[in-house]
Amino acid sequence: MSNFDSELDASGLNCPLPILRAKKAISALEAGQTLRIIATDPGSVKDFEAFCKQTGNELVSSGEEDGKFAFLIKKAA
């Protein structure tokens, strides 16, 4: 299932690197396209919620998979 346009693996990285790299990756997307992010830092769950709230991008899903955290973000128009 690859319902996303771009993917970012931020495993092993501490805040704020996953956020920073996601911000950069999202800037390369068109509005409405999605980015999937994988992270291992437990704090990233709250971080991506806050990030989406502040940037207006949509946090489509956020959950744990195989001990890692996966996020799907849709770029705002």
Added chain:
Amino acid sequence: MSHRLSGPERRESILSAAQGLFASKGFYGVSVDEIARAVNVSPAILYRHFASKQALYDAVLEKFSGQRQSYVDTIVNYGTRFEDALAGMTQVYLSNIAENPDILKIELHSLLEGNPATLAFFQNRWKSFTDYIEFGLNEYLPYDIPHRERTILSAGLMFQGMLRETLIQKCLQPQDRLVDLSLHEISQELVTLFLRSIGINKTQLSRKATITG
């Protein structure tokens, strides 16, 4: 008198007394009895809120983990330029500790006490900086500088050292030598000195220093 506090208020008062005592004496220097005495309750009541001294200590550390949101703010607001985000992170870290120097005291005690879990907790806080610096320098440090790899590896630690010593000067010394500088100015100054010390000046940096995703 003490029985008038609600459960959560009691818990908070124990936590705050424990924080102060751990900060001045370290984990091993404080007993549960002493913490209970400080808030005027029996050890039995304290144990109702915290199962052990370790649980109390963990709860104190847990309270300090709330700074993440601010790094998100920094990244969203400061753009993606390496030095700007680093200065922003530095300012967040400095402000957090300046508001609550107990965390720095607890960290310094923990370095001597050597409890692996506690050391990992503090190491993880610094990892935000060391990771960020290592990753950023890897992206843009010119390939022809001598000892490039070694520089990248040691640069994060050097910055950690600069920042920690600044915090000690700022928060723990009776006379603050940096009293005339705002936390914003100190953050900018630290980053400028840091970049200069690894052979990079800001003009060089601003031409190409963005981190790619």
